[in-house]
Amino acid sequence: MFCNQCEESSKGLACTVAGVCGKKPRVAALQDVLLHVVKDLSIYADAARKAGTSDAEVNYFTDEALFATGTNVNFDPQRLQGLINRGIQLIDRLQAQTIQSGANLAGATATYQSNAELPDLIQLGEDLGHVTNGAADVDIRSLQQVVVYGIKGVAAYAHHARLLGQEDEQIYEYIHRALAALADKDLELNEWLDLVLECGKVNLRVMELLDTANTTAFGHPTPTSVPLGHRAGRCILISGHDLQDLFRLLEQTEGKGIYVYTHGEMLPAHGYPELKKFKHFYGHYGTAWQNQKKEFAQFPGAILVTTNCIQQPQSSYADNIFTTGPVAWPGVEHVTNDDFGPVIARALALPGYESDKDRGQVMVGFAHQAVLGVADQIIEAVKKGDIRHFLLVGGCDGSRSGRNYYTELVEKTPADTVVLTLACGKFRFFDKQLGDIGGIPRLLDVGQCNDAYSAIQIAVALAQAFQCGVNDLPLSMILSWYEQKAVSILLTLLYLGIKDIRLGPTLPAFISPGVLEVLVKTYGLKPITTPEQDLADILG
Ligand code: FSO
Numbered sequence: 256m257f258c259n260q261c262e263e264s265s266k267g268l269a270c271t272v273a274g275v276c277g278k279k280p281r282v283a284a285l286q287d288v289l290l291h292v293v294k295d296l297s298i299y300a301d302a303a304r305k306a307g308t309s310d311a312e313v314n315y316f317t318d319e320a321l322f323a324t325g326t327n328v329n330f331d332p333q334r335l336q337g338l339i340n341r342g343i344q345l346i347d348r349l350q351a352q353t354i355q356s357g358a359n360l361a362g363a364t365a366t367y368q369s370n371a372e373l374p375d376l377i378q379l380g381e382d383l384g385h386v387t388n389g390a391a392d393v394d395i396r397s398l399q400q401v402v403v404y405g406i407k408g409v410a411a412y413a414h415h416a417r418l419l420g421q422e423d424e425q426i427y428e429y430i431h432r433a434l435a436a437l438a439d440k441d442l443e444l445n446e447w448l449d450l451v452l453e454c455g456k457v458n459l460r461v462m463e464l465l466d467t468a469n470t471t472a473f474g475h476p477t478p479t480s481v482p483l484g485h486r487a488g489r490c491i492l493i494s495g496h497d498l499q500d501l502f503r504l505l506e507q508t509e510g511k512g513i514y515v516y517t518h519g520e521m522l523p524a525h526g527y528p529e530l531k532k533f534k535h536f537y538g539h540y541g542t543a544w545q546n547q548k549k550e551f552a553q554f555p556g557a558i559l560v561t562t563n564c565i566q567q568p569q570s571s572y573a574d575n576i577f578t579t580g581p582v583a584w585p586g587v588e589h590v591t592n593d594d595f596g597p598v599i600a601r602a603l604a605l606p607g608y609e610s611d612k613d614r615g616q617v618m619v620g621f622a623h624q625a626v627l628g629v630a631d632q633i634i635e636a637v638k639k640g641d642i643r644h645f646l647l648v649g650g651c652d653g654s655r656s657g658r659n660y661y662t663e664l665v666e667k668t669p670a671d672t673v674v675l676t677l678a679c680g681k682f683r684f685f686d687k688q689l690g691d692i693g694g695i696p697r698l699l700d701v702g703q704c705n706d707a708y709s710a711i712q713i714a715v716a717l718a719q720a721f722q723c724g725v726n727d728l729p730l731s732m733i734l735s736w737y738e739q740k741a742v743s744i745l746l747t748l749l750y751l752g753i754k755d756i757r758l759g760p761t762l763p764a765f766i767s768p769g770v771l772e773v774l775v776k777t778y779g780l781k782p783i784t785t786p787e788q789d790l791a792d793i794l795g
């Protein structure tokens with residue numbers, strides 16, 4: 256196997272024997288087949304689109320299949336086999352249509368066996384290898400990997416947005432065109448660089464769609480206090496990013512004597528009016544994804560995982576955990592069609608909490624509408640010198656020890672600075688009491704990684720208010736990355752021309768020295784150093 260798509264890739268290079276995430280070589284091989292299938296399907300879809308047709312089923316499948324190959328999403332060989340077979344059927348269907356249309360199918364060489372057995376598919380994956388294997392030039396291969404991983408992030412966001420009725424043909428058009436380009440051996444370095452930045456542009460659009468989708472369905476988040484303790488009674492813990500799953504679960508558990516708690520990236524859900532109206536939607540339990548083995552084992556109810564990041568379930572809670580949507584683990588019951596009956600039945604069979612427990616509160620709900628609602632107050636505080644600087648400390652968490660940097664950095668920020676945060680990296684400091692500046696909290700939780708659009712909107716609005724560019728604002732971005740959604744967000748920030756981003760805890764293994772040089776020269780991208788050094792550089 257060869258997988259280098261996340262921050263925890265083995266030895267900072269690639270996982271070649273087994274995934275640090277728990278991905279077995281056979282699962283890696285099946286994901287490689289699936290990516291080749293999606294790439295070949297993209298060649299036909301791109302040709303069909305140029306001939307005037309776009310196939311909705313192909314578009315949806317593309318997002319679903321790409322999402323399934325992301326880090327910590329789908330570890331289930333059978334479900335991956337199902338996706339591969341659907342992809343092959345769609346290739347057959349588009350092949351017939353595109354050949355009839357006389358479209359240019361240069362590079363479309365795929366021949367797949369329909370309904371192949373698992374061992375044959377695993378062998379095929381081992382033979383095919385990584386989808387960027389064909390590129391001999393190390394910098395081109397690096398840029399191809401940036402595009403493929405960025406597209407996985409785009410696909411994940413597009414999948415969420417579409418489930419809530421928001422989609423845009425230009426997103427599918429880009430994904431198919433960019434993946435089809437992998438078969439074009441003549442494409443040069445600059446053309447791949449263009450596709451990299453275009454990925455950032457398309458990701459901005461998809462994040463805008465997702466923001467519209469979430470706020471149309473569930474209202475704009477408002478500042479909300481979330482208990483970290485629990486109430487006596489039966490309970491369900493919901494993890495991942497899918498707000499629609501949470502809404503359906505809340506509907507189906509209403510009046511059943513079950514409290515619903517969020518875990519990980521589901522925490523910001525408490526800020527949405529249409530979600531927090533449910534009285535049994537009580538509080539938040541636990542921290543970020545990499546602590547789930549310990550935290551899930553101690554939760555006395557059923558657990559529902561809606562997206563990444565799932566880890567191998569431990570025997571102590573293997574009977575209590577369920578998956579839904581794109582996420583899957585072999586042997587774990589996968590709930591379909593928004594029917595959470597099995598999760599509810601399990602919660603009712605488990606003891607739940609015996610008594611109430613108070614563990615304090617955290618604030619969420621500082622998305623763009625809430626923050627921009629007090630923009631005058633913020634601008635005044637900056638003008639008076641009460642707020643010296645904003646730090647966006649956002650991104651993913653993970654298990655590397657270097658991630659303590661983010662906790663220490665936030666702890667060391669001076670009292671005249673405001674920290675904006677989003678995604679699961681915030682669990683390193685989300686319960687710190689940083690106080691406020693004239694009523695403005697010093698720690699503002701903007702939301703999930705899926706809400707990066709909100710942070711961009713806030714930055715753009717502040718820049719307009721101060722009549723300057725985002726790079727001229729007293730704002731610094733200190734990002735932590737782990738998986739492919741973070742890659743797509745980083746590309747969006749680069750596309751927007753945002754400079755001097757600090758990135759950690761390590762730089763991506765798939766960035767070649769040549770590509771890194773371009774990123775450093777053009778965008779001033781820099782690795783994190785120490786909290787003291789970086790704060791001194793940022794605050795002068
Ligand atoms: Fe975290 Fe996992 Fe949200 Fe990621 S839970 S690491 S970037 O999937 O999506 O922030």
Ligand code: SF4
Binds near residue numbers: 258260264275276277
């Ligand atoms: Fe390794 Fe990350 Fe790939 Fe998992 S997703 S196999 S940890 S590089």
